[in-house]
Amino acid sequence: MREVLDRSAGVRLSADEYRADFRERFWQSHEYDFWKLERRQTFAEPGDESWVAFSHGDWETALRLIAARRPQYESDARRMAELGFASYRVRVVEAPLTPYLQWELRLLRLMGATSDRVRVLDAARVGLHEASGPLPEVVTLGADVTYEVLYDDAGLADGAIRHTGAALTAACRQFIARLYESGEDVVAYVDREVAALPPPVPPRG
Structure with missing residues (x-):
């Protein structure tokens, strides 16, 4: 997928610009489903109260704050x-x-049980597509908008490259859909692989 996302052909958005652009377009998607691929194993989300609690070692509060999102989802x-x-x-x-994934998968489980269709895929299943490097973080919206979402080395949001074009968006959507078909429902995965794990110890430094 990285080969088809020519960064020089897209529009570079700052983190704030990406969030605003995404919010404006998301609820206009209508006939076209939203698709998102997440590949990195660690992000930093200082604007998320639950993540902040997790990063401070307060796992109980992190889980409580996730559960509180159910009505919104x-x-x-x-x-x-x-x-x-x-x-x-x-x-x-x-x-x-x-x-981080222990935390995020708890959040994705709630989303999978309420608002989103979420599947988990072992990294070994995408190795064939990563000869030139890890898959990018990709979002498609509507008929013709694709974002390559960017992060710095610490996992902090660093904006996105916005691509417009129906053919590119369809190709990215179809690629993510094929991965989705190979994945496992997030609720089943978390209940089997994550729920019984001890609280995660956040990295320091």
């Missing part, structure tokens, strides 16, 4: 149904799970 699910589109996510995972 249920509301999002109803709105997406009314507008006629769905949200699909593929989360690539490596073993052993990073502390």
